[in-house]
Structures are given as C-alpha cells and as structure tokens.
Amino acid sequence: MHDDVTVNAADIARLADVGRAAVSNWRKRFDDFPHPVGGTATSPAFSLSEVEAWLRRHNRYVEVAPVERLWQRLRAATDDLRLGEAVGFAGSVLLHLQQEPGLDEKDLFKRLWETAPDGLDIDAGLIAAIVEVGRSEGPVDAFDSICDRYVDLHSRRLLTTPRDVAKLMARIGETSDRVVLDPSCGLGTLLLESSAARTLGQDSSVSAARLAAIRLQLRGYDARIETGDSLRSDAFAGEQADVVICNPPFNERSWGYVELANDPRWEYGLPPRGESELAWAQHCLAHVRPGGTVVIMMPGVAASRRPGRRVRGNLLRAGTLRAIITLPTGAAPASSGAPDLWVLRRPEAGIEPPSEVLMVDAREDLALAATAWQAFRASEDLPQGSKAVRIIDLLDEEIDLTTGQWISPLGQPDPSSFSALREKAAALAKSLAATLPRLSATQRRERAMSSVGELARAGVVTILQGPLKLPGEGELPVLTAKDLLLGRAPTGRSSDAPGLVRVERNDVVSPVVTDSGWFPRVMTESGAVLGPQLLLIRADPNRLDPHFLAGCLRASGSRVRPGTSVRLDPRRAQLPRLTIDEQRRYGDAFRQLLAYEDTTRALREISDNLVAAGIDGLFDGSLHPE
Secondary structure, X not given: OOOOOEEOHHHHHHHHOOOHHHHHHHHHHOOOOOOOOXXXXXXXXXXXXXXXXXHHHOOOOOOOOHHHHHHHHHHHOOOHHHHHHHHHHHHHHHHHHHHOOOOOHHHHHHHHHOOOOOOOOOOHHHHHHHHHHHHHHOHXXXXXXXXXXXXXXXXXXXXXXXXXXXXXHHHHHOOOOOEEEEOOOOOOHHHHOOOOOEEEEEEOOHHHHHHHHHHHHHOOOOEEEEEOOOOOOOOOOOOOEEEEEEOOOOOOOOOOOOOOOOOOOOOOOOOOOOOHHHHHHHHHHHOXXXXXXXXXXXXXXXXXXXXXXXXXXXXXXXXXXXXXXXXOOOOOOOOOOOOEEEEEEOOOOOOOOOOEEEEEEOOOOOHHHHHHHHHHHOOOOOOOOEEEEEHHHHOOOOOOOOHHHOOOOOOOOOHHHHHHHHHHHHHHHHHHHHHOOOOOOOOOOOOOEEEHHHHHHOOOEEEEEOOOOOOOOOOEEXXXXXXXXXXXXXXXXXXXXOOOOEOOOOOEEEEOEEEOOOOOEEOOXXXXXXXXXXXXXXXXXXXXXXXXXXXHHHHHHOOOOOOOEEEOOHHHOEEEOOOHHHHHHHHHHHHHHHHHHHHHHHHHHHHHHHHHHHHHHHHHOOOOOO
C-alpha cells in the first residue's frame, strides 16, 4: 500500500463504523489525533496509515476490508473530478481478470498500462491490488463495491435510481429476454435489473457510460452503451426496442427547446420549454416498437403543470398513457417530492384505444404498484390504493393526472368500517388498565451502576450490528427499522450470505440512530436477519434479564429531545447492579410499561380512524345517528 494514501472524515467514519460527528469530536478532544496531510480547511485529508495507528491505540480499530484499501488507492491515483476514469480503469482490469482468470499481474500491467487515461498514477502495485480484490470477492462484487463508494462520494452529481424502484420498473416493463433501451442510463442501474436479451444505453457523461458498459459486460449482458445527449444527439436514431425504461434528469430548461422545435419525435405536441420530462417521454415512445412499453420516472408536478396539459391530453386521447403510479418520497434522487412512474404503450394499428387509465398511490407500499398493474392488465379487481379512471373523465380543461385527485390515501378509513373500529377502540380502552404495572413511590437513592460496555467485556452481553447493505432478494426474513418501530413481524427479504446477523428469541434490538419516538424491543421470535441501522444485544439470561436491559436502554434514550436524533452507543448505557431475581422483577415492570405504550399507540391510531370514518359517514349520508 502507498504511504501517501489519504482519507477524509467520511472515510474515517466508515472505517471506524461511527458518524462523521464522532470524527470531528475526536479531532477536538484528542491531541494525538493525526494532523491533516492535504485537502482543504473544510475537507482535510489524513494519512490512512496514521489514522489506522490512532484507531488501534484508542481501541476503536475495525479491520479495513481489502476493497476499502483499494478504494483509497484509486482515490490517491487522481483527483476527485477524474475519479470516474480511475474507477473505469479498475473495471477494465476486472473485466480482463474475468475473461482470463489465469492472467498474471505483470501481464495485466503490460497490457493495460499504455491504455490508462492520462493523469492517472497507475503502477504495478495498484493493478495487483485490483486483482487481489477481484479474486477474493469476484469481479462483479468487487466492481459493485467500488462503484458504490464512487456514488457515495459524488451523491449530489450521480443520481442513481434506488434498486427496489429499478426492479419495479423492470417488472412493470416485462423486460426479461427483450431488447431494452435506457436513453439516460447513468451507471446502468435500470439496465442491470432488466434481465434483457440485449441492452442499449446512452448517457451524456463519458465516465458514467463507460462504467455502465463495464458493469453490464461483467454480468454477461449483450450491451451497447453510447455517449452523448440523447435529445440533441440521439445515438439510436431510427432504432426501436421492445421496452424503454428511463429515469431522466428533471427540470432541465436547456434541453433543446429551440433547436428541436420541429423534431419528428414530438408526435403528441411540442414539449413546453419548462417541461423537459415530456420531451423525454416522447423520445422514449419514439424508440419503442408498436405495442411496446415505456416506463419512465416523472416528477409529480408533471401530472398537473398547466403548460403540459396539451401533451398530456394527446397522450390520453391516443390511448398511449396507461398508468400513473405515485412512488414514495425519495424514490427519485433528483426530486425531493414523491415522483410518479408513467407507463406508456405505443399504439398498434388496428387496435382499439383503451378507455381507462390506472391510477396507483404506492407512497406507503411500493409493492402495491406491481400488484395493481398486473390486476389492471388482467381486468381483475384492483387492490385498495388503486383505481381505473375513465379517460373521458380526465379530459377536462386542466387534464390533472395527479393520483391524489382520484384515490383516497391508502389506509384512510371507510365509513362502513365505523362499527368495527368502535368495537376495537372499546376493547383496547378496556384492556389498558390491565397492562399497567403497580409501582409504589420510595425514597430515591444512589445505585451502583455498570455500563453495557463493561458487561460486554465481562462476557455478559454480545453486541452485534446489522450490515450496511444486505444481499438481493431471497427467502430469508429481514427485521427492518420500520418493523422495529411498529412492533410488527419482519417484512424485509434477503438471500443468505456470510456476515448476516440472525435474531434469536430474547435478543434486545434497538435502532442505531435513536430519537424520542424509537425504543428497543425484546424479540419474541427467532430466525429473522437483522436489517441495516439496527443493533442487537444478546444477553446471558442467567446473568442479565433482557426486559431489564431493554428498559434501561429506553431510559438512556428518553433524554433525547423531541424532534432530534442521536447515534446510539449502547456501550455507554448504564444499568443498576441488581441480582438476577431483582432484574426480573424490574424487567417485568418495564415490559408492562412498554406494552401499555404499544396499546395506547394502537388506540390512538384507531381513534383517529374512528373519528374520520364517523365524520365522513355523517356528512355523505352513509351513517346516521341512532
């Protein structure tokens, strides 16, 4: 490893598995913390070897993975503005390694050194490091890990589609074994989920297009990736795919309105200057065969902005627009709101246009989107949260296609549920008193305390943390942070892999970042995998009662001010030193109090729904006073 490999505060935080604030605090508190060796005043760079030595001295060292060391070497090979070229070079090495596994590092160096981009500090040691990681992790996983770090570093510039959304778009488009095009492919996220027979992609960024091509080739795709602005310089002019999937840039006013005014792609009307997304939608339609599908991400406002109503109306009249699906906030990194998926079909000659459009509100449940789309296509009953709307009803003056205009929010109570809600509320209210423990006042006294860290060193507890990233979908149930918050069964899914943390009965699980609304829970079932952003504390039941532990952790978190959040360090949490019998008595009281809190939360939710159902029913005449 080069001695000049440097890391910034974010890198150090990742190495030590702490937040960036902790690194800033270390710099202030410890005189021996390494001094910057480069960077700027606002983003200093530190020697990796010096940082590792400091972490070891202060018992905070976490073994640095080979891919992390490689990443730091790649960063040291160039500046951050040209880092994409260094990542692409690493991908080229991994491609050669995949195609010729027996290649010697020296042969690779001779073969690739002259092709390295100018300005990159490439030597035999760097290539050997790439080969080492490629052989230990596999070329595909190794390059994915490098790309993930590249995206994290340039998160404001590289706006990648979340993987679950990419999977959804591919599923709706039925991309498997088809010819699939993404005219704004970025790093190839959508195409990688397509399982396509042939993939076509274009991006205006040279480095992004190269990385997308490498990622697809590593996975064995038949891929053709071009560079250039798809609207102004279409690399696939005249070519039609079976499916087009696209997450284009949003709100681009300089998309080519003037020079492209007479472009034949604007079959449904010239996109307004401020409606670049409607230009992208029509560009995608121009590249799909008759009967083919387009699935495109759109900002939520594109469904209602007044300048775009002519194009929206023409898409409806032609039967081209088939569905609008509202996604959760953050599903499109380019937008702070809740984006939409527009599903478009290129009309076929001789086929009667459809009379309805599917509207789906999938903000609370992303899985609803695919379920509703399949039901709509099969002319089956649609699930709650979706609705088939007549096109004629949408063709008014505004042509507002906002899903909220047609669908009640998922979970909003129906007046017909009033009686059932009333019975549930009465039963919960009756059970409240029984869940409260009997506690008597006594004179407060100082107690001998132990920290969780001391108990860990004594072997009483083991502290584990969920991985930052889980493998792809599989059959293993995953306990997510939201599952923990709601006290429900695990809803996540993962495939098996080394390093996963399995949850056991009586484990105490808590969020890594806690606020006034979060608290630890004692697990009642075994078998799930611990999800990201969760901590697990496993206690020796003969020496520490888990409910007592959970209650003490809750007491530590109760000092968090409402509306704020802090990163939990369970080792600092304090527990009174009590015998195991006393712990169990206290643990039972803690358990009852937390059960009371769950019951009151459920009662509050039911009460809100009960009132809403009653008021709506009285107003619309479906309920009347007895």
